Amino acid sequence: MGVFILAGILSLGLNAPNILSTYDYSKYSTRSQSELKLNPDGTEKQISTGLDYDYITQYSYGVFESLNLIAPRVQGGASSEDVGEDSDLYEFLIDNNVPKPQADSFIKSVPTYWGSQPILEAPAYIGASVVFLFILSLFVVKGPFKWWLLISFVLSLLLSWGKNFPLLTNFFIDYIPFYNKFRAVSSIQVILEFAVPLLSVIGLNKFLADSELKNIKRSFAIFSVPLILLLVISGSFSFVGLYDDYYSNGYGQEIFNQIVEERKNIFNKDILRALFIAGTIFLTLRFSRLIGRNFTFIIVSIIVFIDLFTVNNRYIDKELFIDKSINTYQLTEIDNEILTDTLDYRVFNLSTGLSNASSAYFHNALNGYHAAKLRRFQEYYDYLNFHDNEKLFNSLNVKYLIGKDEQNQDLLYENPDALGNAWSVDSLIVLNNPDELLSKLKDTDISKVALGLDNTIPKDLPKSFNSEDLIKIEKIKNSSSNLIYNYNSLSEQLIVFSEIYYPSGWEVYIDGEKSNYFDINYLLRGMLLPKGTHTIEFNFSPKIVKTGINIRIITIIITFSLIAFMLYKENRWV
Template sequence: MALSLKKFLPHLLVIIGFIALSLAYFSPVLSGKQIFQSDIMQYIGMSKQQTDFRAATGEETYWTNSAFGGMPTYQLGAQYPHNYIKKLDSVLRFLPRPADYLFLYFIGFYILLLTLKVNYKLAALGALAFGFSTYLIIILGVGHNSKAHAIAYMPLVLSGILLVFQKNYIWGFLLTTVAMALELSANHYQMTYYLLLLVLILGAVYLFDAYKKKLLPHFFKSVGILFFAVILAIGMNATNIMATQEYVKESTRGKSELTINPDGTPKAITSGLDKDYITEYSYGFLETFNLFIPRLLGGGNGEDVGKDSEMYKFYTSIGASPVEAMREVKHTPTYWGNQPIVEAPAYVGAVVLFLFVFALFVVKGRLKWWLVGGTIMSLLLSYGKNLGILTDFFIDYVPMYDKFRAVSSIQVILELCIPILAIFGLVHLFNDFEKNEGKLKALKIAAGISGGLAILFLLFKGSFDFVGVNDGYYRQAYGEYGQSFVDALKADRKAMFTTDALRTLILVLLSAGAIWLFLKKKLSQNMLVVVFAVLILFDLINVDRRYVNNENFVSPLQVSKPYQANAADLEILKDDGHFRVLDVASSGARASYFHNSLSGYHAAKLGRYNELFNFYIAQNNINVLNMFNTKYIIADDEKGGVFPYKNEDANGNAWFISDLEKVNSANAEMTALDSLDTKTKAVTTQELSTAKFSIDSSATIKLSSYKPNYLKYNSNNPNDGFAVFSEVYYGDGWNAYIDGELQPHYRVNYVLRGMPIPKGQHTVEFKFEPQVIKTGSSIALGSSVLFGILILVGFVYVRKRVSENSNATS
């Protein structure tokens, strides 16, 4: 027992150190403050209705009417029955947010390096290099929590896979299952998809190695075990995966039936996202060196350039007070790359990249090649439209690649691979069986490449124009001062370029010097680890805190209630009816926080609604607004405030029509809405079971009960009629009932619901009853039970083997 405790004690101390570092970096959480994340503010607005419903009823709605006219909540934090892996995730994330994610970065990477047989000191060093990578910190600052969540579990997934290939089949299977289940539960399938691409490279390298070593039976046995582990992990997340898969087909990620754009021009036919949208955020070739020199291209779009900057001088020269000038320079758009907007550079670290280059010349074998392969793949694909041949091939031919946008984010893979290989550079440096001559040669080459690159940028900085894609806009916006503004901006960009290139050169020289001293027996192994820990922490944390620091933290109330009702909101909230609001005075999810809004903030809206929005709602087409029962429009007033315009012509919650036109294509249905009188007519491409109906002036249909997932209407019509409802059609879940009996309903006016209603008095109900939730929950329960049984069997087997080995040696 004493031996086991002594063996575990270093790991315990490392874990305690990770906890302390996580809390230290995000120290305001210790005083009860919370990080203010812009994307989470939008999420709170979007999910407010379902959160309120859950709090009031203890139930889950799975549908919200507060955004985009109505949509499923599957990608808005829906909670599912029997999702036990989420409970485990909650246990692992025991620290206050976002320290919990930073801790997960650390511990996952630490376990990965331990799996690769790295000693605990170097494993801890590697964890710091990974966890403090600037991109991983900045996504916590802006609120890309699900992305951070998925990235944090990537090392654990790799750990399980590597254990299986190391013939540690039982523990490898168990870890892969749990880690993959956690990875999927993070609910950022783009990151999981990128991890899959890396695993395929790893698998290809291991297959080739197994072939050379005549170990193919072991390889395929490992693949079989891993396949079963992944299937089980998918099963434990079945509800979310199945619901998402069902929703994707109807979302902007699915295939559109339209072949025209709002302006009438032909639309490119794709099975997923539009190619321009996918590649909008494409990494520039020159931006590659941001990995090594943080502000080579100006850093981000809101840099604090300080009092000694040319921008500060510019503001004071045009009459700004020192206080005003300091306020302005805190958000200077110094980024001059070719992406639309960048919060911060994807800086991996000068010290880490130097070690990576060093490792390229001392590390050999399959580990090196899958890490280098993953790094190169990640970098090339991140170029997006700037490397169109490769990107177009992946979009056109690689399954599911066209479902994801912002291709530059695939760089998370190189941010995972580079620190691993960097640490193995130190592992080989410490190996006694490798000659110092080879290590010294590798050091000279690495220092020459890394240091030489920094020197080249310093020598040839005059070759760059430091012009950003938005400089023309700034020149116009500042009028007579426009050119002076841009000149000051370019001067500060050049200064940042110079400062950070020099900074990188110094860090490279210090790193190279430390290794040289070690090779000359002037530094011990332990001291060298301490030196690199100091260098890496100094390097990365100093850059990280330019973008995420104590200023990002606010009181909990500002996070939980990020929006304050304005005069227009308060006036609209006096109306307790069921209707929709169009807010043209603001964007994002603000209106969704207070009202059933036609707008919102989401990367995967319902595809048909998004198309209708672009065609008509964004153009304020009154007939289309009326059919959504848009009762209020929030607009700016002349005094700089907002006011609620009341639309007296809104169609209401439901109405009978006199004419239903059948058209043959989505194009025809969409274009017909341009001038359609939606109060009396409707258009559809669907085949109806009955088309015989008539309208009478005495016919009425009124909403009598409303919940997000349930609507009840009372219908009274002397004739058979056809009613249109101001609700978004979603066939995979919404069921219609007349007097308690299930009846078919149809999609009309491109996005709305419609159905024939027989004459007389009837109760019409719409219930959101997604079968996918019931089926998925059953699979999740069964998979969780099966995994629990396998854990018990594995425990018994391992215990038996330990007992047998103990008896054999006694």
């Protein structure tokens, strides 16, 4: 037990930079508790310290679906499967005079999945061969290491069930630190995907060292009997999925019935495939003494490779492996027109929505996807998009917007009211809480008035300014971790920067002297700048990452010291 605890501590230390920085970021992300009590429409916001239960468990692995680990399409495989020209469905389409090109296209994306997850790109297949060896390993491997791997396997599988096993899931969400920050509980199967192959290799080596035939017989029985029973009772399964009403209405009842039949066919095929693979390994191990240890190992390795490769090949699109000289994104006329503007600005593609990042390939775009966005950005976007999207685009320096015309062709809009990289204001209004601030924001001319929060704005900050005295505020350097501005003013100014306020890691300097900044308008950065000519520099250098690196270095030293001590103690110096 002590060894595993020590190994766990060392593992945490070696990964400290990632763990600490992720933890630090989580406090500002959508995975943390909101500062708002109201939604954009004025309704009361549900308070949560992390993601809500339904969101966390949306991609819960089905209990029956767990058989995908052995037979990948036991519940249909992916949300859409290529069933091939040798399928009954294809034959049905051709027999019913569906044009061949249309039939060819249809069978490449058949909705065969009938599990409980909303969408599935591919089943979580470990391999029938690997699982068979895993079962064998439970008999031949002795000692605590086996039990730790088995416990990891069981716990990982149970947690991946999510809402289908609420007792354990609710406990982890409520009491295990950070668990409510993560979406897609099924992703925890990465643990069993490590544990199962590891124990399988250890078990295979152990079996080949001192093979007992009774172990492979028991293993094959445990593996095959449940699968044979599934084949026997398969007629009692409905093969009906979440979206079948939609498919039935969209394709017609006749075609939908054929889709259900195809689900049954691939169910039977993959069960038989798993039995065949396990049977092949069983026979190989059964005659391992005759074949020889080394040759047996080679044959089993080949079987495992073929098993995994043939399934992987179903879901890995060969078209993804293209020559690096081929550019997926091609410049359009609109892209070229935007790129003639050499100033610093942002672009927003209205037609693709916030989460599509395609515009970012050529432009500094507002669009983009992150599963854990900065919470204030998401709330600011949601609020102003609901009330006043012009203010949203102006404050975030969106100079160009891409939309669609009536013929669904790209259309470029130039926003003349974009406020630029930074601007001065005439007055500051301090509000008591974020809800008051956002409510005030929708009715405020943000080009002249800035809004701040009482708990973050310096108490001695002036409330009135003369923005006409500003001569220049110009960004001269723009990188992900370094921003530099030239500034000149006849009087003291409150400057609003069109950059997201993120207090953990960003530091600001005026002419090389460290200064302070604060949040303005809920999302942006604000600074009180003195009169005169100055250089303003923002640097991103998070202390939490430096701390993590130091912990990693210390852990590496401790780890190698322990290894050296153990080698010395056992007199194994070479």
